[in-house]
Every structure is written in C-alpha cells, then in structure tokens.
Amino acid sequence: MQQILNFILKNSTRLLFLLLLVTSLTLTIQSHSYHRSQMVNSANAVTGSIYEEVNEVHSYFGLRDQNDKLAKENAYLRKLLFNKKDSSSTLLKDSVKGYDKLEVLQSKVINNSYNKTENYLTLNSGAIKGIKPDMGVISSEGIVGVIEKVSPRYATVISVLNLKSKINAKVKRTNHFGSLIWKAKNAGYAQLIEIPRLATVKKGDTIVTGGRSTIFPENIPVGIIDRIYMDTETNYYTLDVRLFTDMTNLNHVYIIKNKEAAEINKLEAETIKKDE
Structure with a gap:
C-alpha cells in the first residue's frame, strides 16, 4: 500500500x-x-x-469438418452420376427392388505407399460400413485402385501402382478396350496394353474405365495417352497413360459398391464351371 x-x-x-x-x-x-x-x-x-x-x-480449425461434408456431398453426387443410363436425367432404378444399382461411399486415406513395386492404401472404412473386397476406389480426379482386404473398420486397397493391378479400360474416342497395368517405372504413369493395331489412337486421347466388370462403372477418368509404341511380343499397342489422379497425394476417396455384383459374379462362375 x-x-x-x-x-x-x-x-x-x-x-x-x-x-x-x-x-x-x-x-x-x-x-x-x-x-x-x-x-x-x-x-x-x-x-x-x-x-x-x-x-x-x-x-x-473448421476446415476438416467442411472437407468431410464436401466429400460426403461429392459421394452423393457421384452416385447420381454413375447411376445415369446416359446423358439423360433418367437413373438406373431396379423396378422391383427400387434402389440404385451403384452406391458411392466416402472414405479417407490413412496410409499410402507409391514408391514400391506393390503399393497399397489403407482406408478408415471397413465391413461395418458395407465395404467388401473387389470394390472400386476412385478420387475426385480418377481411379485409385481396388479393395483387397477388409476388417470391421478398415480396408486395404491394391493401388493402380501395383504390379498385381489389372483394370479394364478403353480409349474413349475409339472405344478400343485393353488392360491397364503398371510396370513399376513411374508413379505418374500406367500402361494400357492389348490395344489392337487397327485402333487409330493418338497422343492426348483420353483413357477411361471400360465398364466390363463389376468393379468400376464405364467412363470413369483414368488419364491421357502420353506415348504409343508397339509391343514386339504381342503385336499390340502399348500406351503410356499419364494418370489424372496424383497417387502421391491422396486424402478423401470414394468407394463404388455395385449392388448387383454378387449376382453377376455368381452367374458367371456357374457358367464357367458348367463349361468345364
């Protein structure tokens, strides 16, 4: 005081x-x-x-919540897009069961490798959310890979950057089909093989999914042709494809669930067994 x-x-x-x-x-x-x-x-x-x-x-500090909300919204919009029959607004609805053929589930990448010969991703979604093996995984730019194994809360994905990866794809302009593989040379490129010589492909053509499997619907972006060369062993074109998806920088992804996959796979398996 x-x-x-x-x-x-x-x-x-x-x-x-x-x-x-x-x-x-x-x-x-x-x-x-x-x-x-x-x-x-x-x-x-x-x-x-x-x-x-x-x-x-x-x-x-609210960006994380906003990103999650946007990812969920994108998943819903992609579901609407993938269920379209064509460019019209009519959705592919099962007239009996009353549901869409394809469902799109949002998930987040918690682990990702891209510098090995067999690369994988780990997602924070699993069996509890309905995830199963052989479901396609995409990003906002294009394809990412295919679900391989699932636990209750997590799933692993065979990346397109994996020697075991083989995805049906096509040249969008000419509609010629082939198999998209990876030769472990560059994380930004994959190879589309088995394209016939009569195909008039050129550098800059867009490559998309072919839709000839239950994993990916047709016309999901893959990349663009960067180089064309002849495979001397098979006499088919091999196309170097620059991927749209940056596989070294993945956060939110989308899992495609084909609700008719089990029925189609069962029928095809029974047909093959009968022929044998």
Whole structure:
C-alpha cells in the first residue's frame, strides 16, 4: 500500500495531466457529434478487425469438418452420376427392388505407399460400413485402385501402382478396350496394353474405365495417352497413360459398391464351371 502511495506522490503531475486529458477528450466527444461519430467508427473498425481475425481462426480449425461434408456431398453426387443410363436425367432404378444399382461411399486415406513395386492404401472404412473386397476406389480426379482386404473398420486397397493391378479400360474416342497395368517405372504413369493395331489412337486421347466388370462403372477418368509404341511380343499397342489422379497425394476417396455384383459374379462362375 505504501508503495502505491509513493508511486502516486512521485508521479502526481503526470497522473493529473493524464486525468485532465482524458476528461477533456471525453467532454469534446460528447459535445460534438462529428468527434463522437469518428470515435464510434474507429471503435467499430478495431472491433471488426478483431472479429475478422477470430473468424479466420475458427474457419481454419473448421476446415476438416467442411472437407468431410464436401466429400460426403461429392459421394452423393457421384452416385447420381454413375447411376445415369446416359446423358439423360433418367437413373438406373431396379423396378422391383427400387434402389440404385451403384452406391458411392466416402472414405479417407490413412496410409499410402507409391514408391514400391506393390503399393497399397489403407482406408478408415471397413465391413461395418458395407465395404467388401473387389470394390472400386476412385478420387475426385480418377481411379485409385481396388479393395483387397477388409476388417470391421478398415480396408486395404491394391493401388493402380501395383504390379498385381489389372483394370479394364478403353480409349474413349475409339472405344478400343485393353488392360491397364503398371510396370513399376513411374508413379505418374500406367500402361494400357492389348490395344489392337487397327485402333487409330493418338497422343492426348483420353483413357477411361471400360465398364466390363463389376468393379468400376464405364467412363470413369483414368488419364491421357502420353506415348504409343508397339509391343514386339504381342503385336499390340502399348500406351503410356499419364494418370489424372496424383497417387502421391491422396486424402478423401470414394468407394463404388455395385449392388448387383454378387449376382453377376455368381452367374458367371456357374457358367464357367458348367463349361468345364
């Protein structure tokens, strides 16, 4: 207490000056509308700046939630797109069961390899969410791979950057089909093999999924032709395809569930067994 009194006595002149200054400013602002408005505007500007900074901080920490919401919304939109019969607005509906043929499930990549000869991804979705082996996985740009194994809450994916990967694909412009494989040379490229010599393919042509399996629907983007050369062993074209999906930078992905896959696979298996 004594120290406070000593401080006041020692600085009495300065404190008196500050008191008189604040009093005069207050009286001036209260008695003049212009000064009052300027004071209010200044206070509003400072407050607005503070609110803006606080809002930016909240927005930053809310990005994860927003990204998750956008991913779920994209999954729904892709479901509508993949269930279209053609460019019209009619959806492929089962007239008896009343559901769409394809379902799109959103998931997140929690592990991803791309510098090995057999690369895999791990997703944070599993059997609890209806994920099963042999379901196709795509990104917002194009194909990613195929589900291989599933646990209750997780799933592993055979990446397109895997020597074991083999996906039906075609040249969009000419409709010639082949198999998309990876020769373990570059993480940005895959190879479309078994394209017949009569195909008039050219550099820059778009490659899409062929739709000749229950894994991927037709016309999902794959990449563009970067190089064309003749396979001397098979006498077919081999096409170097620059992938649309950046396989080194994956976060949200989409799993395609074909609700008719089990029925189709069972029928085909029975047919093959009968022929044998």
